[in-house]
Amino acid sequence: MPRTPTGAPGRVRVLIADDHTLFREGVAEILTAAGGLDVVGLAHDGEDACRKAAELSPDVVVLDVEMPGIGVRDSLPRLLRSCPGCHVVVLTMHDDVVLARELLALGAGAYLVKGSTRQELLSAIHGVVADRGPGHVLLSVSQRELDRVGREPADRLSAREREVLSLTADALSNAQIARRLSIAESTVKRHLRNIYGKLGAVSRLDAVNKAVAASLIPAPRSQPRA
Incomplete structure (x- = not known):
C-alpha cells in the first residue's frame, strides 16, 4: 500500500x-493519488477500526458495512466515541435507503454505494471534513431505492425534532436554533441527522418540504438555508 507522510498541515x-484486502488497498491508492490525503492506516474489521481510530486519530474513517466481528450499528458509535471529532464515510454494497437513514442517524457523515465514482468518494471525504453540516450529507443510492422509500409513509418526528425543523424552515442557522431552544449546537446537528434519517431527506430544504407535505410542520414563513 502506498503510504504518505502524516501530520502535514492542511x-x-x-x-x-x-475486510477485503484488495479493495481497501485499491481505495488507498485512489486517495493517495488524489493529493491532499494521507492514508494513515488500514483496518480489517470493526474492532480493528475502533482500535486504530483511537490510536491514529484520523480525520476520516472510510467504513465498510459488512465486516467480520461486531456489526456496523455497534462499531459506528464506538468508533465515534473512540475518536472524537473524526468523520465517517460509509462505503457499502447495500443500495438501501432505510439502512442509509439508520447509519446517518447514528453519526455517519456520508453513505456511498460501492458503485460510486472516485470523485464522489473524494467529494464525500472533503465534504465531511469541511463540516458543511447535515444539509450537505452525501447520500448515494439508486433512484429505484429513493422511489421505493418515497412511497412509504414518513416516520413521525418527536416534538423536539419538529421544533428544530420548524426553526430550520424559518431560515435560522444551527447556532441560532441552539440559542432559541437553549441547547448545544451539536445537539441541533444531531436532531437534524435524526430528522434526515426519518424523512429520507438529503438537505435542509428537502427535509422541510417533506415535513410540510406530510403535515408534520407548518409551511415556512421564509426559505430555509441550503
Whole structure:
C-alpha cells in the first residue's frame, strides 16, 4: 500500500476499514493519488477500526458495512466515541435507503454505494471534513431505492425534532436554533441527522418540504438555508 507522510498541515488523515484486502488497498491508492490525503492506516474489521481510530486519530474513517466481528450499528458509535471529532464515510454494497437513514442517524457523515465514482468518494471525504453540516450529507443510492422509500409513509418526528425543523424552515442557522431552544449546537446537528434519517431527506430544504407535505410542520414563513 502506498503510504504518505502524516501530520502535514492542511492534509486529511484517512483510515480505511474493509475486510477485503484488495479493495481497501485499491481505495488507498485512489486517495493517495488524489493529493491532499494521507492514508494513515488500514483496518480489517470493526474492532480493528475502533482500535486504530483511537490510536491514529484520523480525520476520516472510510467504513465498510459488512465486516467480520461486531456489526456496523455497534462499531459506528464506538468508533465515534473512540475518536472524537473524526468523520465517517460509509462505503457499502447495500443500495438501501432505510439502512442509509439508520447509519446517518447514528453519526455517519456520508453513505456511498460501492458503485460510486472516485470523485464522489473524494467529494464525500472533503465534504465531511469541511463540516458543511447535515444539509450537505452525501447520500448515494439508486433512484429505484429513493422511489421505493418515497412511497412509504414518513416516520413521525418527536416534538423536539419538529421544533428544530420548524426553526430550520424559518431560515435560522444551527447556532441560532441552539440559542432559541437553549441547547448545544451539536445537539441541533444531531436532531437534524435524526430528522434526515426519518424523512429520507438529503438537505435542509428537502427535509422541510417533506415535513410540510406530510403535515408534520407548518409551511415556512421564509426559505430555509441550503
